[in-house]
Amino acid sequence: MNINNTLTRQLLFCLSFGLLPLLNANTSSLQASKPDTPKNQKKIYQKGWIDFNKNGKKDIYEDPSLPIDKRVEDLLKQMTIEEKTCQLGTIYGYGAVLKDTLPTDEWKTRIWKDGIGNIDEHLNGEWKRTSLDFPYSNHAEAMNKVQAFFVEETRLGIPADLTNEGIRGLKHEKSTFFPAQIGQGCTWDKELIYEIGRITGEEAKALGYTNVYSPILDLSRDPRWGRTVESYGEDSYLAGELGRQQVLGIQSNRVVSTPKHFAIYGIPGGGRDCYSRTDPHASPQEVHELHLEPFRIAFQEAGALGTMCSHNDYNGTPVSASHYLMTELLRNQWGFKGYVVSDSWAIDKNVKFYHIVDTEEEAVASELNAGLNVRTFFEQSEVFIEALRRALQKGLVEESTLDQRVREVLYVKFWLGLFDEPYVKDTKLADKIVNSDKNREVSLRAARESIVLLKNENNTLPLSKTLKNIAVIGPQADEVKSLTSRYGSHNPNVITGLQGLKNLLGENVNLMYAKGCNVRDKNFPQSDVMYFELSDKEKEEIDEAVEVAKKAEVAIIYVGDDFRTIGESRSRVNLDLSGRQKELVRAVQATGTPVVLVLFNGRPVTLNWEDANLPAIVEAWYPGEFSGQAVAEVLFGDYNPGGKLSTTFPKSVGQIPWAFPFKPNATGKGFARVDGELYPFGYGLSYTTFEISDLQPSATKIADGDTLTVTCKVKNTGSLKGDEVVQLYLNDETSSISRFEKELCGFERVALEPGEEKTVTFKVNRRAYGMYNDKNEFVVEPGKFFLFAGNSSKSTPLNAEFYVE
Numbered sequence: 001m002n003i004n005n006t007l008t009r010q011l012l013f014c015l016s017f018g019l020l021p022l023l024n025a026n027t028s029s030l031q032a033s034k035p036d037t038p039k040n041q042k043k044i045y046q047k048g049w050i051d052f053n054k055n056g057k058k059d060i061y062e063d064p065s066l067p068i069d070k071r072v073e074d075l076l077k078q079m080t081i082e083e084k085t086c087q088l089g090t091i092y093g094y095g096a097v098l099k100d101t102l103p104t105d106e107w108k109t110r111i112w113k114d115g116i117g118n119i120d121e122h123l124n125g126e127w128k129r130t131s132l133d134f135p136y137s138n139h140a141e142a143m144n145k146v147q148a149f150f151v152e153e154t155r156l157g158i159p160a161d162l163t164n165e166g167i168r169g170l171k172h173e174k175s176t177f178f179p180a181q182i183g184q185g186c187t188w189d190k191e192l193i194y195e196i197g198r199i200t201g202e203e204a205k206a207l208g209y210t211n212v213y214s215p216i217l218d219l220s221r222d223p224r225w226g227r228t229v230e231s232y233g234e235d236s237y238l239a240g241e242l243g244r245q246q247v248l249g250i251q252s253n254r255v256v257s258t259p260k261h262f263a264i265y266g267i268p269g270g271g272r273d274c275y276s277r278t279d280p281h282a283s284p285q286e287v288h289e290l291h292l293e294p295f296r297i298a299f300q301e302a303g304a305l306g307t308m309c310s311h312n313d314y315n316g317t318p319v320s321a322s323h324y325l326m327t328e329l330l331r332n333q334w335g336f337k338g339y340v341v342s343d344s345w346a347i348d349k350n351v352k353f354y355h356i357v358d359t360e361e362e363a364v365a366s367e368l369n370a371g372l373n374v375r376t377f378f379e380q381s382e383v384f385i386e387a388l389r390r391a392l393q394k395g396l397v398e399e400s401t402l403d404q405r406v407r408e409v410l411y412v413k414f415w416l417g418l419f420d421e422p423y424v425k426d427t428k429l430a431d432k433i434v435n436s437d438k439n440r441e442v443s444l445r446a447a448r449e450s451i452v453l454l455k456n457e458n459n460t461l462p463l464s465k466t467l468k469n470i471a472v473i474g475p476q477a478d479e480v481k482s483l484t485s486r487y488g489s490h491n492p493n494v495i496t497g498l499q500g501l502k503n504l505l506g507e508n509v510n511l512m513y514a515k516g517c518n519v520r521d522k523n524f525p526q527s528d529v530m531y532f533e534l535s536d537k538e539k540e541e542i543d544e545a546v547e548v549a550k551k552a553e554v555a556i557i558y559v560g561d562d563f564r565t566i567g568e569s570r571s572r573v574n575l576d577l578s579g580r581q582k583e584l585v586r587a588v589q590a591t592g593t594p595v596v597l598v599l600f601n602g603r604p605v606t607l608n609w610e611d612a613n614l615p616a617i618v619e620a621w622y623p624g625e626f627s628g629q630a631v632a633e634v635l636f637g638d639y640n641p642g643g644k645l646s647t648t649f650p651k652s653v654g655q656i657p658w659a660f661p662f663k664p665n666a667t668g669k670g671f672a673r674v675d676g677e678l679y680p681f682g683y684g685l686s687y688t689t690f691e692i693s694d695l696q697p698s699a700t701k702i703a704d705g706d707t708l709t710v711t712c713k714v715k716n717t718g719s720l721k722g723d724e725v726v727q728l729y730l731n732d733e734t735s736s737i738s739r740f741e742k743e744l745c746g747f748e749r750v751a752l753e754p755g756e757e758k759t760v761t762f763k764v765n766r767r768a769y770g771m772y773n774d775k776n777e778f779v780v781e782p783g784k785f786f787l788f789a790g791n792s793s794k795s796t797p798l799n800a801e802f803y804v805e
Helices: 006-017 020-024 068-078 081-086 136-153 181-185 190-207 226-230 236-251 284-291 293-301 323-333 360-370 381-393 399-415 429-433 437-450 497-508 536-550 581-589 608-613 627-635
Strands: 090-092 118-120 161-165 168-173 211-213 260-262 306-309 339-341 452-456 469-473 488-490 510-514 554-560 595-600 616-619 677-679 690-697 708-716 722-732 743-752 757-764 783-790 798-804
Touching (some): 136 161, 136 190, 161 168, 181 236, 190 236, 190 429, 190 437, 211 306, 236 284, 236 293, 323 360, 437 627, 469 581, 497 554, 497 627, 510 536, 554 581, 690 722, 690 783, 708 743, 708 798, 722 757, 743 757
Parallel strands (some): 090 118, 161 211, 469 510, 595 616
Antiparallel strands (some): 722 743
């Protein structure tokens, strides 16, 4: 396992960044330490409790032995309007909005002198490097100093919730870096996703963060959407079960998990996002059964204590102003006890974007009254808090509503233990935990498990290590920036495709590299809708790649997306490979040299020509820190790929919407169109073979509310160790409202040695055989149900049936 010693990596890091941080850091304190001992420390910090309000006695809210609800109410009744409104505001961190790394005297005159709800992305290295983000203990000490301001310098001493991003590992300088969520989805590995969540929460806590904005639970029902890369996939059951594990993993550290984006965000009209209206189109049944279900699981079953409200509207009402979604459903029906933050949009969005109100005060009121708690956005904290105060003065928000919104924020802070221990106890521990060898081993495991083998004609893969001349071609072959993202580790040490091959094969193989083209041509995105002649430079680059391929025994071509073609605000109108990548692949294939195509990308690609003409295709997504290593191991057989697609690969963008699950007869044939998908949901190949057999439900009849146990056997019938993902699907024979023709209701990733057989057990509960009726009520209708088992949504050879009485 190619994982360097932690101390060695830290020394190299310090050498690399030893001088640069001094240029950006706040000169008032380049070397952080634990909070300075204040004059009133002996009065505040008592044995077993803290005198937050500095009154010399233990108030109810300061007593760790009392229930949270009592402590919240005691604190709430002591708060002024100014202090209450501050609990609904955010300080956006250093380099984004805040100009200070550490508290200054000016803070005593800023609006947060009365406290603040949370501080977001502070000192994580995303916006501006400092000496306080590394070594990691520097950051923990700095966050202690920031927290000390709110504990020691505000009247009631209410600590801040210290938030950060974390969908593929914590957003911090050199934190452990995992595959993109779309790749995590393709692992179909619940235990692994729990570990990713646990490590994310563990590193957050060690660094001083108390709340992580993760996981993303939006379904990518339209692959044109740029944030497909940040989703677990298109299916609600898969996303719900993986999201559950991420939430549980993060919160096992007593760090809040804040799933996003609530809700109905993943199906914008035409896949469009950014400055356009997202305008989702989904029936009420689809909304409840598909788009809301992963969130219900996260809140109602996994206990997530945060959520981020989405930008979009539904049925004409912005989600941020939807009392039904944020109060009736989220709190009253699901029992959510945490707080809701906004996504980072301007406070006047409901004025200028949706035109449902006339003023900023009305916009703020529309969201607060609906159930939104904390406003996060890229402006000074005063902008929102002062607008909120004006809304209160005008009677647009009742004080009782304000109290409820604040009560929900305070509950989370008490749950976090911030009123018992507001600081990182052992700041030096961060140097041992963050990006440790143990955590990086999980990152490498995740990279391997996320890779999906799409095609392997005539056992082209794995490649032989006796090869002497290999062409390594493509814009993604030696690229780093495209393999990173806004919502994961900052400046991770990514192994590129080329470097991974060098590390694996050593000096005995001649690796001939040619970039061939860029991911985008100079006319992109216009080149997505019309053809432009190749420039002389583009022809030269492709010709160079062709010459390299002619000298090789095999050509490995790395293509895909870059940071401008996928991600937030990166929706496309075309699912083909962008720029000149198609021309590059076809030119290399024309040489007659066998071609292996590797995709480093974030959305399904329409690969009709490539599938018809290339012998081997590997979907790697963005595998994280060990990208090139994991791919090299797959290509040369050191690791047997076992990932399965979490999103359908359509044949054409014109087929969209084309996502699993499908309604009955929704994918029927026609005389004037191309039908079917290129690769179905749940699909993925292996270097070995498996046999799934003996599907057995524990009963043929159950009552409403019963959980049905279902078992089957899976055997490795090949000659190599490998993983199979056994998938269980359900169909309701007859129902009062048309249901999906096949619904995922269970899956297990199973590792098997050659010849080994295991029994897989599934639990089919009421949520699987129940449904939402035409009144949006969740009901169970008696009748006959079918079960199907296999290794993809299109390969389910086993079947059984049961009845619900």
